[in-house]
Amino acid sequence: MRMIEQRYFRHEGCGCLCARATGTRAVTRQVICNEHIPVMRWRSTGMDTRIRIWVWTVVGVSVLAGLMADVGRADPTPLWTIGREEGGPTQFALFGHYPEYLHRFPADVHFVIGTSDPSRDWSFIQPGPDDVWAGSRSHTFTVEFNLAQVPQEACRLLLVLANTHWGNPPLLRIVVNGNRAYQYQLPPGADDRSLSDARVGRKVRVAIPLPASVFRAGANTLAITTASGSWMLYDYLRLETGITLPEEDLVDFQAESTPFFRKVRGRLRQAVRLTFNNMGTAARVEVQAAGMELQSFPVQPGANTLYVLVLPFERTGFYAMRVSSKPGVWHTVTVEGRPERRWRVYVVPSSHTDIGYTDLQERVFRRHNENTLKALNACDTDPAFVWNLEVAAQADFLKAANARAFAQLMERVHAGRIGLPGLYLNMLTGLCDGEELIAAFRRSHELGRTYGFQVQAANLTDVPSAVGTLPMVLAGSGIRYFAEGVNQDRGPVFAYADKRMHQSPFWWEWFDGSRVLAWLSDGYAQASALGLTDNVDTLGRRLIPWLRSLDRPEYPGDAVFVYGAFSDNQPMDPKYARVAEEWNSTWEYPKILV
Structure with missing residues (x-):
C-alpha cells in the first residue's frame, strides 16, 4: 500500500476544513463534511487488504465509522426531533440526579411526539444492564409518533449523544413497530463527571439507516434499548427521511x-x-x-x-x-x-450478603429469604439449577420466617443442589479472637450433623484480607476448601501479592502444618460480570478477555473459578442455569460447570 496524501478543501456552506485522501491503490478513503464533523469511511478494493475498525475523533467528538456514511441527500427532512440541537443533556429530565431514575421512570421512558415535554418526560441518561443503581437490567426508551403516510424514501435515526460509559458502553437495539430490530455497538466515552457536568463528555453521533418499509401510515413506535453494557447520555435525537439506502454495505x-x-x-x-x-x-x-x-x-x-x-x-x-x-x-x-487452552469454567453462584449496606437490616433479611425461596422453586422446575447460600446465616434467616421452607432447604442441601458454607457471616477475621473465630463455623456444622451432610468449604466475601491463623481454624473445623472474594478497593491485595495468587489456587498453610486449598478471587458477583446472568451473546463477548487474563505462564491449569453471581443483596435470577446449558449445547469448550 502506498502512502496516503491528504488534501484539505473548504466545504461550501459551512467553511470548515475537510480532507480528501488520494494516492492509494488497495484502499480508498472518503472524508466528507457532515454538520462540521469529519466522517471517515474505509472500503476494501483488493484481495490482500487488512481491514480494521476505525473511529475518527476531532475535538472530543467521536463518530462511528460507517454509521455516518454518505447516504442520502445533504438536506434530509426531519419527521420529529426530541431536544434542541446542541442543547446538551441539561435540557432533559434528571440531569445531575441520575440515582433517581427508577423512582422517576419506573416503567422507563415513553415519549409521545407532539404531547410529551423533553424537560419532563425524556431522561438525560439511559441506563444499561450493568448499572446496579438502575436495577441491573436493560432499559427501553419508546417514542410514539404518527405519520400521515409511509415515507417515500428511506429514513435514518440520528442519535447525538453527549457521552457514553467510559469502560463499558452500551450495545443498542433499535426496534421499529415491534418487528424489525437493528443492533449497534457504541464506542467508549469520557469519565463519570459528565453525569453532573455537561462540559465533560465525548460526543457521539450515530446515524442508523432505516428502510421506509418498516414504517406505516398512522401510529408508529420506535424503541431504543440498551441491550448490554452501561449508560449513555443524550444531546438530542431526530428521525429524518430523504435517505438513499445502500442495498448492502x-x-x-x-x-x-x-x-x-x-x-x-x-x-x-x-x-x-x-x-x-x-x-x-x-x-x-x-x-x-x-x-x-x-x-x-x-x-x-x-x-x-x-x-x-x-x-x-x-x-x-x-x-x-x-x-x-x-x-x-x-x-x-x-x-x-493463537493456540488456546480447553477451559473448564466452574461457577459458584450466590448473592452477596451485606447486612445494612444497601437497605435496613430487616429488608436485607427478606431479600435473601426471597432469593432462597426462588432457589428452592428453581430446584423443583430445573434439574440443572444449583445455588449457594453465601453465608450460613441465610439458613437461619429462612428458619425464622418460614419453618416449612427451611426443612425443604435442608433437603436440597443434603442432595447437593444448594450449598451451605462453613462461615456464619462475612467476618472481619482480624478482629476475632480465637474463640470467636472457631464459633463462626459452629452453626454450619450443627446443621450438618442434624440433617446428615458435611460442610467442607468456606468462603469470605467483600473483605480486604483474612487473618493468617485462618487456615489452622479452617482445617481444625473440617474445612478443606476456602475461597475469598477480595475487596480490592479497601485492600489491593493483588497489587502486592505473588502473581500466582491472582485467580489461582494455592495451598494455604499455618506454622503447625495445617492447610487448606485456597482461592483468592479478584472481586465477587463474577457470573453477572461475565454475562452468565444475561445471555450467551454477552457471555461470549466478555468471556474472551477474562480468560485471556488467565492465559499466562504462572497459571498452569485449564480450570477457572467464577466467584458468586449477584452483587450486594441483589435479587437472584435463576436464568444463569439456562444460559450455561445453552452455552454448553453450542460449544465444546469452554465448558461452563455450575
Missing part, C-alpha cells in the same frame, strides 16, 4: 481468535469471532478460511457477530479469511490466530 470489520471450540462431525474446530456493521439491508455472507469449506451466514442491518470455524491454531501467527456478500467481490480480513 459492510464496514468496520474486526476479527479475533477465541478460546471457543465446537465439534463438527466428531472433530474439534476453533472459532474466530468476526464483527462488522451492515449499513444496508438483510443479506447473506460467505466466509472462506484456510482448510475449511465455505461457510454461509445470514446478516442483519446493524451490528453483526459471526463465529467462523477454523482448524485449531497450532502456533501464533497472522492468518487471512475472505468474506463475500456479492458474487465476485471479496474482503480479506486478517486475524492473529
Whole structure:
C-alpha cells in the first residue's frame, strides 16, 4: 500500500476544513463534511487488504465509522426531533440526579411526539444492564409518533449523544413497530463527571439507516434499548427521511481468535469471532478460511457477530479469511490466530450478603429469604439449577420466617443442589479472637450433623484480607476448601501479592502444618460480570478477555473459578442455569460447570 496524501478543501456552506485522501491503490478513503464533523469511511478494493475498525475523533467528538456514511441527500427532512440541537443533556429530565431514575421512570421512558415535554418526560441518561443503581437490567426508551403516510424514501435515526460509559458502553437495539430490530455497538466515552457536568463528555453521533418499509401510515413506535453494557447520555435525537439506502454495505470489520471450540462431525474446530456493521439491508455472507469449506451466514442491518470455524491454531501467527456478500467481490480480513487452552469454567453462584449496606437490616433479611425461596422453586422446575447460600446465616434467616421452607432447604442441601458454607457471616477475621473465630463455623456444622451432610468449604466475601491463623481454624473445623472474594478497593491485595495468587489456587498453610486449598478471587458477583446472568451473546463477548487474563505462564491449569453471581443483596435470577446449558449445547469448550 502506498502512502496516503491528504488534501484539505473548504466545504461550501459551512467553511470548515475537510480532507480528501488520494494516492492509494488497495484502499480508498472518503472524508466528507457532515454538520462540521469529519466522517471517515474505509472500503476494501483488493484481495490482500487488512481491514480494521476505525473511529475518527476531532475535538472530543467521536463518530462511528460507517454509521455516518454518505447516504442520502445533504438536506434530509426531519419527521420529529426530541431536544434542541446542541442543547446538551441539561435540557432533559434528571440531569445531575441520575440515582433517581427508577423512582422517576419506573416503567422507563415513553415519549409521545407532539404531547410529551423533553424537560419532563425524556431522561438525560439511559441506563444499561450493568448499572446496579438502575436495577441491573436493560432499559427501553419508546417514542410514539404518527405519520400521515409511509415515507417515500428511506429514513435514518440520528442519535447525538453527549457521552457514553467510559469502560463499558452500551450495545443498542433499535426496534421499529415491534418487528424489525437493528443492533449497534457504541464506542467508549469520557469519565463519570459528565453525569453532573455537561462540559465533560465525548460526543457521539450515530446515524442508523432505516428502510421506509418498516414504517406505516398512522401510529408508529420506535424503541431504543440498551441491550448490554452501561449508560449513555443524550444531546438530542431526530428521525429524518430523504435517505438513499445502500442495498448492502459492510464496514468496520474486526476479527479475533477465541478460546471457543465446537465439534463438527466428531472433530474439534476453533472459532474466530468476526464483527462488522451492515449499513444496508438483510443479506447473506460467505466466509472462506484456510482448510475449511465455505461457510454461509445470514446478516442483519446493524451490528453483526459471526463465529467462523477454523482448524485449531497450532502456533501464533497472522492468518487471512475472505468474506463475500456479492458474487465476485471479496474482503480479506486478517486475524492473529493463537493456540488456546480447553477451559473448564466452574461457577459458584450466590448473592452477596451485606447486612445494612444497601437497605435496613430487616429488608436485607427478606431479600435473601426471597432469593432462597426462588432457589428452592428453581430446584423443583430445573434439574440443572444449583445455588449457594453465601453465608450460613441465610439458613437461619429462612428458619425464622418460614419453618416449612427451611426443612425443604435442608433437603436440597443434603442432595447437593444448594450449598451451605462453613462461615456464619462475612467476618472481619482480624478482629476475632480465637474463640470467636472457631464459633463462626459452629452453626454450619450443627446443621450438618442434624440433617446428615458435611460442610467442607468456606468462603469470605467483600473483605480486604483474612487473618493468617485462618487456615489452622479452617482445617481444625473440617474445612478443606476456602475461597475469598477480595475487596480490592479497601485492600489491593493483588497489587502486592505473588502473581500466582491472582485467580489461582494455592495451598494455604499455618506454622503447625495445617492447610487448606485456597482461592483468592479478584472481586465477587463474577457470573453477572461475565454475562452468565444475561445471555450467551454477552457471555461470549466478555468471556474472551477474562480468560485471556488467565492465559499466562504462572497459571498452569485449564480450570477457572467464577466467584458468586449477584452483587450486594441483589435479587437472584435463576436464568444463569439456562444460559450455561445453552452455552454448553453450542460449544465444546469452554465448558461452563455450575
